[in-house]
Amino acid sequence: MAGLEDLYREIILDHYRSPRNRGDLPTPPAYRVEGFNPLCGDEVVLYVDIDDAGRVADIKVDGQGCSISQSSASMMTAAVKGRTEAETRDLIRAFKAMMSIHERGLDGNGDGHGDSGPVAPDPAVDMGELEALRGVVKFPVRIKCATLSWNTLAEAFDQAGLDRPAE
Amino acid sequence: MTLDVASVKKDFPILERDLAGHRLVFLDSAASSQKPRAVLDAMDHYYETTHANVHRGVYTIAEEATQAYEAARARVARFIGAPSARGVVFTKNATEAINLVAHSYGRACLPPGKAVLLSEMEHHANLVPWLMLREERGVELRFLAVDDDGRLVLDDLDRQLDGVGLVSVTAMSNVLGTLNPIARIADAAHAAGAVVLVDAAQSVPHAVTDVAELGCDLMAFSAHKMCGPTGIGVLWGREELLESMPAFLGGGEMIRDVRLDGWTPNEIPWKFEAGTPPIAEAVGLGAAVDYLSGLGMEAVREHEVALTTHALSMLADRHGDDLRIFGPPDPHDRGGVLSFTYRDVHPHDLSQVLDSAGVCIRAGHHCARPLMRRLGVPATSRASFYVYNDEADVEALSDGLFAAADLFSI
Ligand SMILES: Cc1ncc(COP(=O)(O)O)c(C=O)c1O
Numbered sequence: 369m370a371g372l373e374d375l376y377r378e379i380i381l382d383h384y385r386s387p388r389n390r391g392d393l394p395t396p397p398a399y400r401v402e403g404f405n406p407l408c409g410d411e412v413v414l415y416v417d418i419d420d421a422g423r424v425a426d427i428k429v430d431g432q433g434c435s436i437s438q439s440s441a442s443m444m445t446a447a448v449k450g451r452t453e454a455e456t457r458d459l460i461r462a463f464k465a466m467m468s469i470h471e472r473g474l475d476g477n478g479d480g481h482g483d484s485g486p487v488a489p490d491p492a493v494d495m496g497e498l499e500a501l502r503g504v505v506k507f508p509v510r511i512k513c514a515t516l517s518w519n520t521l522a523e524a525f526d527q528a529g530l531d532r533p534a535e
Numbered sequence: 536m537t538l539d540v541a542s543v544k545k546d547f548p549i550l551e552r553d554l555a556g557h558r559l560v561f562l563d564s565a566a567s568s569q570k571p572r573a574v575l576d577a578m579d580h581y582y583e584t585t586h587a588n589v590h591r592g593v594y595t596i597a598e599e600a601t602q603a604y605e606a607a608r609a610r611v612a613r614f615i616g617a618p619s620a621r622g623v624v625f626t627k628n629a630t631e632a633i634n635l636v637a638h639s640y641g642r643a644c645l646p647p648g649k650a651v652l653l654s655e656m657e658h659h660a661n662l663v664p665w666l667m668l669r670e671e672r673g674v675e676l677r678f679l680a681v682d683d684d685g686r687l688v689l690d691d692l693d694r695q696l697d698g699v700g701l702v703s704v705t706a707m708s709n710v711l712g713t714l715n716p717i718a719r720i721a722d723a724a725h726a727a728g729a730v731v732l733v734d735a736a737q738s739v740p741h742a743v744t745d746v747a748e749l750g751c752d753l754m755a756f757s758a759h760k761m762c763g764p765t766g767i768g769v770l771w772g773r774e775e776l777l778e779s780m781p782a783f784l785g786g787g788e789m790i791r792d793v794r795l796d797g798w799t800p801n802e803i804p805w806k807f808e809a810g811t812p813p814i815a816e817a818v819g820l821g822a823a824v825d826y827l828s829g830l831g832m833e834a835v836r837e838h839e840v841a842l843t844t845h846a847l848s849m850l851a852d853r854h855g856d857d858l859r860i861f862g863p864p865d866p867h868d869r870g871g872v873l874s875f876t877y878r879d880v881h882p883h884d885l886s887q888v889l890d891s892a893g894v895c896i897r898a899g900h901h902c903a904r905p906l907m908r909r910l911g912v913p914a915t916s917r918a919s920f921y922v923y924n925d926e927a928d929v930e931a932l933s934d935g936l937f938a939a940a941d942l943f944s945i
Contacts, residue, residue: 372891375887376942381942384943385944407899408882408883408898408899408900408913408914409899409907409914410913411913432913433881433913434882434883435883435884436883436884507887510883510887
C-alpha cells in the first residue's frame with residue numbers, strides 16, 4: 369500500500385494552500401474553458417490568453433476541488449505561462465504520459481492487471497516541479513483529479529485553433 | 536434482544552484484514568455491506584453440491600437447484616412481510632427493479648396525461664429511469680422538495696398528487712439518512728388514485744420491513760447492501776399489479792410458449808425473470824435474510840440508532856463547528872448514515888487520509904447530484920454504519936478528521 373506521503377508531497381500542499389494564478393481574465397480576448405470531473409464534482413475553469421505568436425501570454429484558474437486537482441492546476445499555470453502552443457502541447461502530452469500507468473483498462477492496450485510499472489519519462493521534456501505529482505499514479509482514482517486541468521488546457525488550444533483564420 | 540457487536544464482527548471474515556498495520560474500519564455499508572461467513576458458505580455449498588440451471592432439468596441436482604432458488608424467494612417474501620412469494624421478482628439490483636417498473640408500468644399502464652411524482656432526494660437509480668421516460672413519452676415529472684433539515688416537504692402533498700399516476704420515493708435517503716413517512720405518502724397517493732413504488736435499497740437492510748404497513752404497491756431493493764451478494768436485487772409488487780404489467784426483458788424462463796408468430800408470457804414472478812437467473816446469488820440472499828433475521832431486525836435498528844446517537848454527540852463535542860453534518864438532527868428520524876463536510880478539506884482528501892488509517896468512508900456526490908445541488912455542496916464525505924460497527928469505529932473516524940486537519944493545516 370502506498371503511503372500518504374507519496375501523494376501529498378510538500379510542493380503539492382503548498383500549491384493547494386497558496387494557489388498560483390488564481391482568478392479570471394476578460395473574455396475575449398482570453399478563452400474560457402471549463403473542465404468537470406463528474407465522479408467527484410471537481411471543477412476547473414481556465415482563462416487562457418494566447419498572443420499572436422501562439423504563446424500563453426496569461427493564464428488564470430477558477431473553480432473548486434480536491435488538493436490534487438487544485439494543486440495540479442496551479443502547477444500547470446506556473447509551468448505553461450510564456451510557452452508556445454507546441455511547447456505546451458508537448459508538456460501536456462508528457463504530463464498525461466506520466467499519469468497514464470493505470471489509465472488503460474477498457475482501452476485494450478493494457479494487460480488488464482493495471483500495475484505494470486511506470487511509463488518511461490520523455491527525456492526531451494523537463495517536468496520540473498510537476499515531478500511531484502508522479503506519486504498520484506499509485507492512487508488510481510486520483511489520476512483524473514490530476515489530469516483534469518491538463519485536459520481542459522488542451523481544449524482551450526483546440527478552441528483557439530478553430531478560431532484562428534485558416535492560412 | 537440487543538446486538539452483540541463483538542460477536543457479530545467475528546462473523547465477517549473481511550474484518551480480520553490488516554491494512555498496513557491498521558484494522559479494517561468499514562464505514563461504507565450504505566454503498567455495499569460486507570458479507571458474513573454464513574452467506575459465503577451457503578453460496579460455496581450451493582456451487583459445490585447443487586448447481587444446475589433452474590426450472591429446466593428433471594434430474595436431481597436441477598430439481599434441488601430450483602428448490603434452493605425458490606426457497607430463497609419465499610424467505611425474502613417473509614422478510615418483507617409479503618403475503619406470498621409470487622410477488623417477489625428477482626432482478627439484478629434495485630436499479631434494475633426500478634427500471635423494470637419504469638419500462639413496464641411507465642410505458643404500458645400509466646394512464647395518458649398522468650404525471651410521476653418523485654423527490655429531490657432520490658438516488659440516480661430512481662431519477663434517470665423516469666427522466667428517460669419523460670424524454671421518450673413526454674411524461675410530466677414532479678418533485679417533492681427537501682427542507683434544510685433534509686426532510687421531504689409534504690405540506691402541499693395533496694395538491695402535488697393531483698393528476699399523478701405513480702409516486703416513486705425513497706424510504707431512506709442514502710445521503711441524509713432521512714427516513715421518509717412512506718405510509719403517509721402512500722395513503723395520500725392512493726386517495727389520489729396513484730400507484731406507489733418505494734426505493735427501499737437503504738431501508739430494508741436496516742429495519743423491520745412490512746410491505747402491508749408501508750402501504751406501497753411496489754418496492755425495490757438490492758441484496759448487496761443487506762449482507763447478501765452483488766448481482767441480485769428484488770422487485771416486490773402486489774400480485775394483481777404485477778399481473779397487469781407487461782413483461783420487461785424477453786427470453787427464456789419468462790415465456791409460457793413461443794411460436795414464430797408470437798409468444799405468451801409466463802406467470803408472475805417468472806414473467807419478469809428473462810434468462811438464467813442469479814441462482815447462487817439468490818441462495819446467498821436467502822442466507823443473508825436468515826442471518827439478519829437471526830440478529831433480529833429490531834435489534835439491528837436499535838443498534839444503529841444507539842451508534843448514530845453516540846456518533847452525533849461525540850463528533851459534535853470533539854469537532855464543533857468544523858464538522859457540518861447534513862440531515863435530520865434527531866437520530867430516531869434517520870438511519871445510520873452521516874454525510875458531512877469537515878473544515879475546507881475536500882471529501883476526496885479526507886477519504887484518502889482516513890484510508891491510510893484503514894478507515895473506509897465514501898466521498899463524492901453519492902449518486903444524488905440534484906440533492907447535492909439542493910444542499911449547495913459539490914460533494915460530501917459519508918460514513919455509514921451497519922451491524923458490525925461500534926464506538927471504536929467512530930473513534931477511528933474522529934481521529935482521522937484531526938489527522939486530515941493537521942496534514943492540510945487549514
Ligand atoms: C437509495 C438508493 N437507491 C438505489 C440504489 C441503487 O442500488 P443498486 O446500485 O444496488 O442498484 C442505491 C445504492 O446506492 C441507493 O442508495
